[in-house]
Amino acid sequence: MYLGSVRFFKHLIYIILSSLVLVLAWGTYSLGMFVASTVANRVQSEVVGVRAAQLPMEVTNNAISQRVESLADAAVPRIFPLDYQLKHKELYSSILGDFVAPERTVYLTFDDGPSQRTLEILDILSEYQIKATFFVITENADPRILQAIAAGGHTIGIHTHSHRYREIYRSVEDFLDDFEQAYRVIRSVTGVAPQIFRFPGGSINAYNRGIYQELIGEMLRRGFLYYDWNISTMDTDPTVSARQMVEIVTGSAQGRNKLILLAHDSQTRRDTVQALPEIIRYFRAAGYKFERLSNSVEPIVFAYPLM
Ligand code: ZN
Numbered sequence: 355m356y357l358g359s360v361r362f363f364k365h366l367i368y369i370i371l372s373s374l375v376l377v378l379a380w381g382t383y384s385l386g387m388f389v390a391s392t393v394a395n396r397v398q399s400e401v402v403g404v405r406a407a408q409l410p411m412e413v414t415n416n417a418i419s420q421r422v423e424s425l426a427d428a429a430v431p432r433i434f435p436l437d438y439q440l441k442h443k444e445l446y447s448s449i450l451g452d453f454v455a456p457e458r459t460v461y462l463t464f465d466d467g468p469s470q471r472t473l474e475i476l477d478i479l480s481e482y483q484i485k486a487t488f489f490v491i492t493e494n495a496d497p498r499i500l501q502a503i504a505a506g507g508h509t510i511g512i513h514t515h516s517h518r519y520r521e522i523y524r525s526v527e528d529f530l531d532d533f534e535q536a537y538r539v540i541r542s543v544t545g546v547a548p549q550i551f552r553f554p555g556g557s558i559n560a561y562n563r564g565i566y567q568e569l570i571g572e573m574l575r576r577g578f579l580y581y582d583w584n585i586s587t588m589d590t591d592p593t594v595s596a597r598q599m600v601e602i603v604t605g606s607a608q609g610r611n612k613l614i615l616l617a618h619d620s621q622t623r624r625d626t627v628q629a630l631p632e633i634i635r636y637f638r639a640a641g642y643k644f645e646r647l648s649n650s651v652e653p654i655v656f657a658y659p660l661m
Contacts (some may be wrong), residue, residue, distance in 0.1 A: 367638035401446065415589055438527045442534050447549045447577035455653035457643045460613045461575050461651070462634075463583065464485040465552060467619030468499035474627045475619055476506050482634050485646035489513035489552040489582075492539035504544040508639065509646040511581070512536045519554055523561040525567050533573075549649045557582050558656045567658070579649045581615035582656045587633075589626045590618060596628035604630075604636050613637075614647070614654045 358502050381529050391618055464475060479486055487509040490500065514522060515535035522532045533551070541547045551573070553559070557580055558566050573580060585606055587599045596600070607613060615633075617626050634644070645651070 355530075393402075411508065414626050421435075434619045438530055439480060439575075441527075442530050442576075445530065445534050445537060445576055447547070447649070449574075449577050449579060450650050452650070456612075456643070456651050458611055458640075458647065459645050460615055460642045461581075461636045461645055461647050461648065462615050462617065463489060463581065464617050464619035465489045466491055466517070468495050468503065469619050470501045470621045471623060473502065473618050475630065476628050478500060478627070478634070479508070482631070482638075484634065485509070486644070487647040488512055490536075490540070491515070493517070493608055494534040495539065495543075497543040500540065500543045502548060504553040507646075509550070509648055510540055510544060510548055511647065512540065512548045512578075514554045515539070517554055519559075519561040522554065522564065523559075523569075525644055526565055526572050528573070529565075529569055543621040549557070549577075550581060550647055552581055553617075558659065579653050580655065581614055581653045582653075583614045583645055584610070584654050585613045586616040587626060587629065588620075589623050592622070594625070596632075599625060599629040600632045600636070603644070607637070608639070609640075610653070613642070 359491060417638060462479075462484070464472075467490050468477075472488075477485075480543050485506075485508055488503050489511045491501075491513050500510065512533060513536070515532045516522060522529050535579070537548060549582065553562070557570060585603060588602050589599055603615065617630075619624075620625075637644070
């Protein structure tokens with residue numbers, strides 16, 4: 355007899371155990387699905403809630419679903435200004451955009467002044483009736499000399515307040531802090547807001563390697579044009595004499611149409627002052643005219659190095 359036999363009860367136990375396993379498996383699956391759908395619903399309703407919160411109050415419930423869809427499609431970018439973009443609110447200039455393109459022009463530029471040499475340089479420029487550009491250091495600057503530069507009709511551009519490379523190139527913020535101090539000094543002393551500048555060490559140097567792209571981007575965003583140079587007196591080298599400066603400059607001009615000439619205005623550079631008249635006469639004879647820089651002159655800037 356199968357019914358009531360040991361085999362019968364064995365099979366009965368198998369059937370009951372198998373059913374229990376199936377019931378447990380189904381239960382676990384259902385619970386999982388329930389939890390997943392609840393979480394998904396909550397996330398969805400939060401997203402819809404956030405989007406709905408951005409809509410104007412008068413938008414009706416009917417319109418909301420359409421707006422939610424269109425907002426999702428548009429993928430509206432969110433704007434997060436950087437800290438330094440929110441600071442220095444006065445520090446804006448405007449770039450004209452239409453650059454003048456004069457023929458055969460030399461732009462004499464003097465960095466690091468004012469100094470005890472500035473008045474000598476101004477005398478020479480006045481003698482030859484030439485306008486030039488002074489990128490000045492404002493910390494400890496003699497206001498009377500800054501005024502004399504401006505009164506002579508020359509351009510005053512910002513070089514720096516402190517000229518301490520390690521500090522100003524520590525970050526974009528540090529550069530802007532220094533720049534604003536120089537900007538304020540020049541504006542208050544001369545009554546003219548500077549519009550152009552020259553980076554200490556040039557726009558790309560050993561001190562700003564990690565930040566120069568961001569820094570240049572920020573300065574241009576603020577409307578300040580910067581000018582590097584394409585010809586130099588090499589007068590930061592104390593072994594270069596006045597005679598050698600003339601030779602270096604005249605030998606490297608190479609008939610180029612537009613020259614932005616780097617020289618320095620500092621007490622120790624007497625040779626620069628001595629070389630100046632001959633440099634001026636050389637370019638005059640070669641058919642060049644002399645102009646001061648302004649933001650209507652297209653800058654000459656260093657190329658970014660290849661990585
Ligand atoms: Zn300098």
